[in-house]
Amino acid sequence: MAGTRSAEKPGFWIAFLVVVAVLAVVPLWFPNSFWQRLLTEVLILGLLAMSSDLLIGYVGMVSFGHALFFGTGCYGAAYALTWTESPFALWLALLLGLAGAAVMGIFVAFYSTRLRDIYFSITTLVFAQIFWVIVFTWTDVTGGENGLVFSPPRLSFLGLFAAEFTTMSMHWFVLAVVALCYVFCRRVTQSPFGKVLQAIRENEPRTRAIGYNVERHKMGMVMLSALVAGLSGALYGIFNAYAAPDYFFFLQSGETVIYNVLGGIGTLAGPVLGAGVFVLLKELFSTYWSPEYYLIPVGLLFTIMVIYMPQGLLGFLRHKLNE
Amino acid sequence: MRQEGHDRRVDENVWRPGTITRRRFVGVGAASVAAAGTLGAAMLVPSPWRRAFGSEKPIRVGGIQPLTGPAAGGGLMAKVGQEVAAERINAAGGVNGRPLELIVEDSEGKPAAGIRKTRKLLTRDLVDVGQGGFMSNVCIACMPEYRRARIVNMIGVCLDTTITTSRCDRYTFRPFDYAPAQAVAFAPYLVNNIGKKWHILFADYAWGQSTRDAYRDGIQNQGGEVVDTTGIPLGTADMVPFLSKIRGDFDGLFMIFFGKDGVNVVTQAYNLGLHNKYRFAGDGAAVVAGTNLPAQREKALGFVGIDRYLPIFQGPLDTEHHRKFFDAVFEQSKQYDPNGILPDRYSQSNFEALNILKVGMEACDFRGREDTEKLIEALEDLQVYAGDDFPTGDRLLRKADHQAFTNEYIFEVVQGAGDTYQPKVLQVVPWQDTIVPPACQFV
Numbered sequence: 060m061a062g063t064r065s066a067e068k069p070g071f072w073i074a075f076l077v078v079v080a081v082l083a084v085v086p087l088w089f090p091n092s093f094w095q096r097l098l099t100e101v102l103i104l105g106l107l108a109m110s111s112d113l114l115i116g117y118v119g120m121v122s123f124g125h126a127l128f129f130g131t132g133c134y135g136a137a138y139a140l141t142w143t144e145s146p147f148a149l150w151l152a153l154l155l156g157l158a159g160a161a162v163m164g165i166f167v168a169f170y171s172t173r174l175r176d177i178y179f180s181i182t183t184l185v186f187a188q189i190f191w192v193i194v195f196t197w198t199d200v201t202g203g204e205n206g207l208v209f210s211p212p213r214l215s216f217l218g219l220f221a222a223e224f225t226t227m228s229m230h231w232f233v234l235a236v237v238a239l240c241y242v243f244c245r246r247v248t249q250s251p252f253g254k255v256l257q258a259i260r261e262n263e264p265r266t267r268a269i270g271y272n273v274e275r276h277k278m279g280m281v282m283l284s285a286l287v288a289g290l291s292g293a294l295y296g297i298f299n300a301y302a303a304p305d306y307f308f309f310l311q312s313g314e315t316v317i318y319n320v321l322g323g324i325g326t327l328a329g330p331v332l333g334a335g336v337f338v339l340l341k342e343l344f345s346t347y348w349s350p351e352y353y354l355i356p357v358g359l360l361f362t363i364m365v366i367y368m369p370q371g372l373l374g375f376l377r378h379k380l381n382e
Numbered sequence: 383m384r385q386e387g388h389d390r391r392v393d394e395n396v397w398r399p400g401t402i403t404r405r406r407f408v409g410v411g412a413a414s415v416a417a418a419g420t421l422g423a424a425m426l427v428p429s430p431w432r433r434a435f436g437s438e439k440p441i442r443v444g445g446i447q448p449l450t451g452p453a454a455g456g457g458l459m460a461k462v463g464q465e466v467a468a469e470r471i472n473a474a475g476g477v478n479g480r481p482l483e484l485i486v487e488d489s490e491g492k493p494a495a496g497i498r499k500t501r502k503l504l505t506r507d508l509v510d511v512g513q514g515g516f517m518s519n520v521c522i523a524c525m526p527e528y529r530r531a532r533i534v535n536m537i538g539v540c541l542d543t544t545i546t547t548s549r550c551d552r553y554t555f556r557p558f559d560y561a562p563a564q565a566v567a568f569a570p571y572l573v574n575n576i577g578k579k580w581h582i583l584f585a586d587y588a589w590g591q592s593t594r595d596a597y598r599d600g601i602q603n604q605g606g607e608v609v610d611t612t613g614i615p616l617g618t619a620d621m622v623p624f625l626s627k628i629r630g631d632f633d634g635l636f637m638i639f640f641g642k643d644g645v646n647v648v649t650q651a652y653n654l655g656l657h658n659k660y661r662f663a664g665d666g667a668a669v670v671a672g673t674n675l676p677a678q679r680e681k682a683l684g685f686v687g688i689d690r691y692l693p694i695f696q697g698p699l700d701t702e703h704h705r706k707f708f709d710a711v712f713e714q715s716k717q718y719d720p721n722g723i724l725p726d727r728y729s730q731s732n733f734e735a736l737n738i739l740k741v742g743m744e745a746c747d748f749r750g751r752e753d754t755e756k757l758i759e760a761l762e763d764l765q766v767y768a769g770d771d772f773p774t775g776d777r778l779l780r781k782a783d784h785q786a787f788t789n790e791y792i793f794e795v796v797q798g799a800g801d802t803y804q805p806k807v808l809q810v811v812p813w814q815d816t817i818v819p820p821a822c823q824f825v
Contacts, residue, residue, distance in 0.1 A: 093506035100498065196586050196615060203588035204519045204616075205542060206493060208526060208549070295494075301523045303493040310492075346502075350488045351449045351458070351718070 079238050083231060092226040096298075099230040101338050102237045103294045105331030108318035109237075109244060110287035115316070116325030117248050118280050119260035120175075123312045124167065124183030127190050128160045128285040130307035132292025134194070135159035137207040137302035146221045148212040153293050160289020161282065163190075168281035172274055175263075184309055191307035206303035233294055237331070240287055244327055247283065256280055321364060323371025332372050337361075438476070440483035441743070441750070443468070443736065444503035445514020445538065446524070448491035455673070456728045457516050458718055459711075460538050461486050463729030464513065466710045467736035470770075477743045482736075485509060489520050496520035497527060504531040510751045511536065511743075513736050516728070518542030518589055528553045534757050536739050538732040543592040546785035550822035553754075555761055555784040557738045557777070558731040559690045561593040562818045564665065565600030567790040567811040568688040573606035576661050576686065577633020580606060583624075583647060584638040586613030593638045593665055616643065621650045628656065637664040645677045652681035663687065673726070675795070675803050682803060685795045688811075690788050691730040691774050696807045698789070703773040707733065730774060737771035738764065738779065738786075777813055783822035787813040 082102070086095040107129050114120045135156035140148055171182040194201045201207070214228055215221040222228070247253050255276050258266040267273045296302050305311065314337070322333025340360060344353035368375040445464065448457035468484040476482060485507050489496035496515075503509045504527060512528055512535040515521040521540035528535035528551070535554045537545065546556050572580065580601055584590035590613065598608045609632045614624045625647075628635070635656060639647050648662065656662075663686040675682060692699060693708065708725050711733070715723035738761070746753060746760035762781035766772050775789040789812055793805035 091506045093502045096501055096505075097498070192615065196613075198588050198591055203591070205522045205544065205588045206519055208522060299494065299497050299523070300526060301493060301497065303519060303523065305492050305494065305519075342502075345488055350486060351454075353488070354450055 075238075075242070079234065082234055086227065086230055095226045095230055097338065097342065098335075099226075099233050099298060100295075101335040102230075102233050102331065103291050103298060104314075104318065104338065105334040106237045106240055106291035106294070107288055108315050108322065108330030108334050109241065109327055110284045110291060111315045112319050112324060112327055112330045113244060113248070113280060113284040113287065115319055116327070117253060117260065118256045118277060120172075120277070120281075121180045121316065122183045122281075122284070123180045123309065123316065124185075124187035125284075125288050125315050126307050126309065126311035127163055127167065127183070127187035128288035129292035129295070129311060129315075130187075130190070130194065130302075130304070131159040131163045132156035132289030133296035133302045133306050134201065134207070134292075135289070136293035136296035137209055140209040140212055140297070140300075141207060144210065144212075146213065146215040149215055149297070152212055152297055153290065156293025156296065157286055157289050160285050160292065164282040164285025164289070167285065168278040172277040172281055184312065187307060187312060188309060191304055191309075194307055195304040201304065202302075204304060206301060206305075208301055211297060211300040229298060233298065236290065236294060240290065241327060241331075244283075244287065248327070252276065252279065317361070319371075321361065321371060323373035323375075326371065326373045329371050329373035336372060438480045440481045441477055441511070441748070442483045442485060442507060442509040443511050443513050443739070444485040444487070444507055444509030445512055446487050446489035446496050446499045446503070446516075446520065447514055447538070448516050448520075449486075449488040451491035453491045453517060456539070456726075457489075457491070459715070459723060459726050460514070460516055460728040460732045462711055462714050462718070462723070463725075463732035464538070464736055466707075466714050466729070467733045467740075469714075470710070471736070471740050477740050478747055478749070482740075486514065489516070491517055491520065493520050493523035496524050500524040500527045504528070504533060508751070509533065510748075511739055511754075511757070513739055514538045514732070515540045518545065521545060522549060525549065525551050525554050531751075532754055533751055534739075534754055534761070536735045538735050539728050542589055543596065546783045547821040550783050550824060552758065552784075552824045555779060555786075557735045557779055557786045559788050559790065559816065560785060561596040561665065562600075563785075563787055563816040564688050564790060565593075565596040566818050567816040568665075568792060569597070569600030569604045569606070571686075571792050571809060572634065572636070572663060573601060573604040576663065578606045579632035580608050580634050580636050581628060581630070581632050581660070582608055582611040582636045582638065583628075583651075584611065584613055585616050585640070585643055587616050590616075590638050597636060597638070597665065614639075614643075614647070618643070619646065621646055622654065625651050625654050625656065632660065634661040634663050637662065639664070641674075645674050648674075648678045648685065649681050657681075657684070661686070679803055680797075682795045683797065686792065686808070687795075687805070688790050688792050689727060690790060691725075691727045692791050692793060692805050692807065693724050693726065694805060694807070698775065698810050699791070699807065701768070701773065703768060703770050706770055707773040734772050734774065734777075738766060738777075741766055741771070775813070780820065782820035785820070785822075787816050789813050790816055 086098055089095050111122055111125045114122050135158060136152035139152040139155040143151060167183060167186050171179050174182055195204060211224055213221045214224050214232060255271050259273055259276060263273060318333035318337055319330045321337055323329025340357050344356050370378060447460045448454055464484055464486060468482045471477060472481045485503060487499035487503060489499055512533055515537045516539040518540040521537055533553065537554060537556045541560060543561050546560060582594050582597060584594040594611055601608055609630060612624055612628060614621055637647050711725040711729045712722045742757055742761040742764060746756040748757050761779055764779045766777055768775045777786050777788045779786045789810055791807050792809040793807050795803055796806045798804040
């Protein structure tokens with residue numbers, strides 16, 4: 060196993076750097092800033108999907124409540140940016156978003172990981188919906204339905220340098236965060252910790268019989284997944300300069316699962332691709348076909364892909380290359 | 383077991399290393415490049431011209447409406463109102479000799495999608511002015527986008543009070559009424575004609591809460607009293623646990639809801655017999671909208687409400703302007719529903735919003751987005767009068783907060799011909815009597 064990993068390492072790094080370079084440079088040739096921003100948004104939503112993939116793909120736990128972590132991260136960033144405009148605001152926003160998601164992660168991990176399969180999924184959904192109601196109705200604190208509007212932070216490094224975010228600098232910043240997260244998540248899934256989680260996915264009773272603490276491993280992964288989702292939420296808040304209760308709503312969680320299924324479960328990069336394809340399909344069909352009925356072909360395409368590409372787009376692509 | 387076997391087979395197929403040949407790589411790569419090229423070409427294609435208009439470059443008006451999702455019905459009627467207005471304007475020679483090109487995008491009723499589509503309108507379609515917006519949270523999320531782009535944003539439906547108070551924005555205008563103005567118009571009737579003591583029932587979220595506050599102030603300012611308020615979470619199907627606790631000595635039950643919540647609150651309050659003790663009243667036609675009446679039927683009888691528009695021909699609404707508007711919207715709606723859909727407040731406010739933009743653009747000889755400052759000045763304190771462009775009557779678009787004041791119609795639900803139920807106008811409150819002090823500081 061170790062030999063296989065070390066053998067694919069150079070190839071992986073070359074491919075990784077090429078993809079990152081393409082994602083960094085290609086937007087410069089886009090005809091207008093709309094497509095640049097759309098790509099940035101896809102990366103953020105892809106990061107959310109990647110966080111969900113950590114659970115679905117590597118532990119076999121389907122979370123229908125990732126919107127909770129995403130929304131908390133977004134509101135954490137929103138509060139930070141409402142309070143301060145200091146040169147450290149960007150980093151404070153990310154930190155507060157992460158902190159909020161961590162608290163939620165501990166809470167959900169503690170109560171949900173005792174359950175399996177559909178019961179875990181339902182519990183995560185229920186937690187997310189409870190917090191959605193709180194955020195939606197607690198208008199004095201959360202802005203209620205109207206959410207929180209704030210000024211976007213300035214891009215700064217340790218307070219030494221500060222500049223307004225441009226469309227491209229925002230894109231590069233998000234790309235850097237997503238790329239680092241991908242490398243980190245990949246490393247985690249290939250670590251002994253990750254291997255135990257995959258063993259739990261394949262055969263939980265046997266993993267427990269070997270002597271591993273299954274609950275502790277699951278809790279660890281739920282918390283890690285919550286942190287990554289919270290980071291994506293914080294980035295989304297910074298990107299849109301807006302936080303909304305909708306980000307806690309179950310539709311957000313549902314779309315995240317769709318990104319996973321579309322892109323390829325258990326691939327980490329696949330969900331990012333899935334998010335891109337889903338957002339792009341909606342955009343193209345609504346613009347060039349019909350703004351009222353565009354979801355019909357999108358839904359049909361999604362159904363066809365699930366039937367004929369059950370392993371997702373990335374899985375299908377690799378399968379074809381392997382042939 | 384079967385699933386485990388399937389997973390393993392997929393894994394083996396997907397992850398089998400060392401079988402990627404150059405030919406396969408090139409083949410798949412070429413297919414990927416072709417797909418990317420097709421998408422790229424699609425991205426570069428400009429939006430289609432909606433209408434031929436000589437060689438004149440059109441003035442682009444863009445807006446978002448919820449064309450999918452739970453608010454799609456209302457969003458569609460809002461779009462119909464925009465389309466009718468744009469077609470009328472173009473048929474009459476356009477604006478300053480140039481046609482209007484209307485671009486309507488789907489906000490899905492979500493702030494994130496609304497922001498994405500607004501950015502598309504502003505940076506890709508390069509619209510000259512914005513006109514649209516249905517749900518308040520989406521409008522509020524998108525207002526900064528218009529400010530950053532320095533483009534006028536003429537809102538079509540969004541009701542939240544803060545849009546022209548605490549969140550007011552130099553680039554955003556609301557050319558129709560809002561809760562404080564409705565409360566000022568309605569409170570005298572409530573207190574003097576129905577009773578002094580009221581219990582307010584409201585949808586417990588931002589819009590419901592701000593509207594509750596406006597009516598509480600309005601009733602108290604008229605010498606009345608709000609003895610209690612009850613918030614019901616949005617989307618609550620079973621409201622009985624909330625309604626059954628309502629008791630005490632007061633005259634009227636004032637309801638602040640919309641959509642299916644409006645149907646639920648009226649029918650369930652009626653079923654509990656609250657109508658025998660208290661008079662039902664409510665904010666706007668949100669509770670007893672034309673689309674809700676067929677479900678509420680006799681349970682809404684006697685309900686007293688207020689609205690800026692009613693799809694009936696009575697009193698000041700029995701005019702040639704209104705009939706033209708009514709027929710045009712009904713005809714246009716057949717593009718989406720062969721049976722046609724009756725006009726509502728959403729089609730009305732968008733129709734008049736686009737027309738007030740037209741008046742402003744003509745007044746300042748607007749040529750494009752570079753004339754935004756001229757357009758803002760032309761729209762500020764603009765007064766327009768009843769006519770084909772403004773079938774519901776005169777109005778003022780106040781400079782201090784970019785909030786309009788319109789005529790308000792106080793109505794009661796009565797039994798119509800046969801087995802139908804419809805609103806009957808009780809009183810018209812002229813826009814001059816709806817004015818409230820501005821509460822806005824433009825940044």
